[in-house]
Amino acid sequence: MSKFKSEKKSVGIELKNAIMTGVSYMLPFIIAGAVLMGIARIGASMYGIDNIWDAAHSESANMFVRLFHDFDGFGGLALSFMLPVVAAYIAFAIANRPALAPGMIGGLLASNLGTGFLGALVAGLLAGYIVKYLAAKIKLPQALASAGPIFLIPVGGTLLVCVIMMYIVGAPLSSLNSGLENWLLAMSGTNKIVLAAVIGGMVGFDLGGPVNKAAVTTAMALLASGIYDPNTAAQVAIIIPPIGLGIATLIWKNRFPESLQEAGKASTLMGFIGVSEGAIPFAIANPKVILVNVIGSAVGAAMAVGLGAVNKAPISGFYGWLAVDGWFVYVISIAVGAAIIAVGSLLFFTGEAIKTPEKPVSAAPKFALKR
Structure with missing residues (x-):
């Protein structure tokens, strides 16, 4: 067996x-x-x-x-x-x-x-x-x-x-x-919004992993058939977690350990150029933040599709935003989703676990340099 x-x-x-x-x-x-x-x-x-x-x-x-x-x-x-x-x-x-x-x-x-x-x-x-x-x-x-x-x-x-x-x-x-x-x-109205929320949640779940890629690649494959809503939802959701978590480290710096403060700078940049993996260090440090990523990505994706934004190209970075039909709604949806994640991350990154006592200088060991 x-x-x-x-x-x-x-x-x-x-x-x-x-x-x-x-x-x-x-x-x-x-x-x-x-x-x-x-x-x-x-x-x-x-x-x-x-x-x-x-x-x-x-x-x-x-x-x-x-x-x-x-x-x-x-x-x-x-x-x-x-x-x-x-x-x-x-x-x-x-x-x-x-x-x-x-x-x-x-x-x-x-x-x-x-x-x-x-x-x-x-x-x-x-x-x-x-x-x-x-x-x-x-x-x-x-x-x-x-x-x-x-x-x-x-x-x-x-x-x-x-x-x-x-x-x-x-x-x-x-x-x-x-x-x-x-x-x-055939999907329209509420069904279309639900579909966008599901795709957005999948994309935000594992940040470039199999669930994320299944949603993204399927959405992009449908572009050739003139089906744009899944792609719109996916491209919005790709960048929401890294931007949201990156911004959180900039606004509430002391709530995050030093390593994540540095990761936050890279995460923000990676988000703007369309790379969701920038948020991975935060998910590794505290897996509970995945829930916030899913919620923020789902809300942003549903909002973009529900308010009529249409992304006809498989591109999520800022260099493609102006090419989106209804680009203002598209950008606002990204901002809303990122804000949810930025604020939600404070539930799990409280700053309490990062306080480390200062070590006295005398306690540092001395080593002799030898070949």
């Missing part, structure tokens, strides 16, 4: 690590694409243009408008790698380099089949375990051994992944993805 539990646990850890590896390799593509799109849309807004992605702007008489249109296209091109890359590196984490091609091709097929992020996830796992199985079962003579990892396994793995995706799991996953999209598109 203990052996079975150990094997089950190891498979679970392998799956988790594979998915997190895929997401971590995908993020640079998302960030590059998002920043380019943010630059394009902020620049275009100076000319009163809110649809710079429209092909008509490629023929504009204004050189800068054409340039911003191209920048937006570059960003879109970077984002188009999102599903192939996440599938490729999920497979890579399971079965190393021979699984890269099957995973990436499977992820591209998932994108073409309309299966969304879930399809890319399945394609990556299929590619990883199929290649792992082939590597274990295919035995070649010594003279041909080098052909396995560079020819037989990638070709066979790619063919099997594509066949399974196309003829077995593609249609059900596409239907599931379409159903999810239709459900989210």
Whole structure:
């Protein structure tokens, strides 16, 4: 029984690590694409243009408008790698380099089949375990051994992944993805606010961990379908905890230990550039603050979506705020969520535990320097 539990646990850890590896390799593509799109849309807004992605702007008489249109296209091109890359590196984490091609091709097929992020996830796992199985079962003579990892396994793995995706799991996953999209598109009023609060709470829960990334990557994957509310909620929630906790250390400095006072400065900066991990030191120091993070993130996300802010790009840093429809409401929502966390953190950081007695100078030991 203990052996079975150990094997089950190891498979679970392998799956988790594979998915997190895929997401971590995908993020640079998302960030590059998002920043380019943010630059394009902020620049275009100076000319009163809110649809710079429209092909008509490629023929504009204004050189800068054409340039911003191209920048937006570059960003879109970077984002188009999102599903192939996440599938490729999920497979890579399971079965190393021979699984890269099957995973990436499977992820591209998932994108073409309309299966969304879930399809890319399945394609990556299929590619990883199929290649792992082939590597274990295919035995070649010594003279041909080098052909396995560079020819037989990638070709066979790619063919099997594509066949399974196309003829077995593609249609059900596409239907599931379409159903999810239709459900989210149909949400309005209170339901939309509840959805935003749930996504915001998930993002604020583990600050870049699996729950956070599940919410963020799913929300970003829905952008291609024109579903913006989940992304708006996620991008607001990403930056609320680090900003809120960072500001708390600036206003109520003496309530926090010296190490967190320093962490607060970095946390504030990381929040403004869109990195939620800046709040991690506070959660480690006192896990109870996670509850406040969840509440502040949920309230800020629900407020932004409920009052009509729309973020159409997967970008949370300050450099993208002006590109948001209803940017004033968006910024106010961030401020409200951050204020809740800043004030709420005082429940758990009281300053009592950080008072340390001064050590007398005479008590310090003396050491002789020796080689």
